[in-house]
Amino acid sequence: MEHRFEKEYGCLILKMPRELDHHQAEILKEEADELLLKYPVRSLVFDFEDTCFMDSSGIGVVIGRCKNVRFSGGYVKAVHLNRQIERVFKLSGLKKIMEVEQEEGL
Structure with a gap:
């Protein structure tokens, strides 16, 4: 499985796969x-x-997953978006419903 996770201090970090298509989703x-x-x-x-x-x-x-975590009072964000994924977030409206942490230089 391409994706991995880390858990630290009440935070779950999901490392997303190289290609997030129907099968991987x-x-x-x-x-x-x-x-x-x-x-x-x-x-x-x-x-x-x-x-x-x-x-x-x-x-x-x-x-x-954003809805599930927020329903229980949690916080959601996305990190390390490249230009293509950033564009998907912008066009889909994901940037409006969750924080996106940008890398410097993008």
């Missing part, structure tokens, strides 16, 4: 939901450092 959705049930966290961070492609199913995964 289904796997990630199940894994993320399982982790969120197993480790009650106050914040969720989507790390897109290695991601170069994301389609609408990936957007759905992010929105769904």
Whole structure:
């Protein structure tokens, strides 16, 4: 499985896969939901450092996990977006519903 996770101080960091397409989105959705049930966290961070492609199913995964975490009073953000993923976030409206931490120079 391409994606990994880290848990530290009540924060769950999901390392997103290189290509977040329909197949990867289904796997990630199940894994993320399982982790969120197993480790009650106050914040969720989507790390897109290695991601170069994301389609609408990936957007759905992010929105769904965002809603789940916020419902329980948590905080969500995305980090390490490249130009293409940044564009997907902007066009889809994800930038309006969650914090996006930009790297310097982008």
